[in-house]
Structures are given as structure tokens and as C-alpha cells.
Amino acid sequence: MGISIRACPPIQTNIREGFKRLVTIDHTAAGASNLTDYQVKIALAYAHGLQEDFDDVRFAEEGGTKVSHWRETYTAKASATFWAKVASISANSKRYILLRFGHPTASSASDKNATFPSFEEDFSGDLSKWDTANAIGTWSIVSGELHCGGGTGAKIWTIDDYYLSPGTTTITYKTTDAGSGNAFGILFMLKNDDYYYWYRVSADGATPAGWYCFYRRAAGTTTELLINKGTGQTRTSPWYFKVQVTVNADSVVIDVWESSDGVNWSYHDDTNMPYKDTSAERLTQGKIGAVSSDGVAVDYDDYYIDGTRKYASPEPTTSVEVSTRIR
16 A cells, blocks of 8 residues: 555635645555555655644545544654544555645644544454464363463464554453463564564462563574563462553563452563563564463453554555645
């Protein structure tokens, strides 16, 4: 998918800024699929008529219907990055939205919540969301919970890819009936099983009790790199986990909390937390999964992901022309 912006012919709209351009969204790349309420990324260079901070930028359908947007970053009188939520984009096609600007006193209409609405999805009780065909070990739904029945190095991941929207995504889940000494946890932002984060914890009875660590597999290798380790808490069943992933311009930061009741959370406040990945390979999109590395049975319940969206490949690229016309 590619995006370009060009001067547009006269179009009636209820947006009252003084200049306009037409944003072309190119979705003709091979493998494209139909998209609904999809956030497209638009890079905009500063131009005559724009406020220095881009507060006057608005997006709309050609007929005038408002298109929600969020201004992610800007450099005064230089450039800005926007995300616009487009209602529908058909595969193998081009479609257009309207960019308006030029109102000298307009306040910003940037709205992250409207553009990236709170997204929460429950993965625990629906096996159709999991890629059982390529899973390692035995996985099923038992009493509404994702159940690992065993298998050395057991892993399973989602069918869909997900994209960490700019900001923070939280993954929460509950484990029950974890075998004593079993090392289990979650995969998140798995990229083709070649590079991923793995939050690994031990069940009650392990030595030392309640230890946890992060693994990150190096790209192009089969080696899992231990990148963080702590002592955590002595765990009983059930036990709740909350992994918070924050995407910054130069890093991915990971924080972890645990709880015995899902209400009162304890942060891993030690020298190993939070974990900050500044590597070039840091992940912001991919699949999400569950692991039982020692092959011992474990159940996952209340497996929620909040603050992300499904990811369509390829992501849009933006090309902005400088021509404009007066409304």
C-alpha cells in the first residue's frame, strides 16, 4: 500500500480550512486484502498556509465526512506524521481522502482515542484465533481456557498479525494448573518464528521459586538469547500476569506486573526492569502466543490484548506533493 498527496479538483466539503489536497491511498500491492477502519500513516511536509505546529490539519472523505486523525509527531515549520482512520480500503484499488488546512486560528483536532480506539480482544476461549496447524505440542480449549496438554517446547501463536499502535499495549493473562517446576509464559511480537520476545516464568515448586526472564531470539539463528532475569514471586494457582509494551521512536520498553487475584498487582521493581530494547531488530508487529517450554500442562485464561490492532502487510508508505489549491 502506498500513499501520495496531490492537488485536487474542486470538491464540496463541510471542512472550512482554506487549502486542500487529495490524499491517494494506493492498495494495489500483491497480496493486498480488504481493510476496514484501517489506520494509514501520512507524512506531511510543511507548506505555505499551514500553522507552524500543524494544528489546522483536517482529514475528510471526499463528500465531507470527517476522518479521525492523530498527530503522532511534528517538528515546527518542518514536518509532521499523522495517522488517519479510513473506513474502508478495497484490495487492488486506489481510494482518496481529503486533506484540508489553512485556518490560522484552528485548534488541533488530533484524537488518538478516536483514531486508535481502545482495542481489547480475548484469545483464551476461541481456538479459531490460534494457529493450531503450526503449533508445537498439544493445544485445545478446555472449560473455556486455552490448554496446553504437553509436548517438549510447546508453543502456539495467533493466526493474525498484530501491530503495536504508537504508545502502550497491555497483555494480561491468567495461568491455572501449571505443573510444578514448569517454565511457561507468552510470546509476543513473534516475527516468522525467527525473532521474538518471550516472557518466561516458572510455576510454584521451581528452584529458585518464581523466577522469570526474557528471551529474544537473534535474527537468522536458532539461539534464544537470555536478555533479562529476576527472582519474581512464589506463585500459586491461579496466577495473573500483566506485560506492558511501550513503543517509542527509538526503543521498545517492557514492564511486568504479577498478581494472585487479578486485582492487586505487584511490579517487578528490580535492576532488571523495565527491559528496554534499542536494537535495530526491535519488534512492533507480529504474532502473539503462549509457551509451555518444559512440555508440562498449563491453562491460559483471561488472555487479553489491549491497545493494538491487526496488522496488514505491507504497511502504507507516503509520498507528498507540494502543490495545493485554494478551497
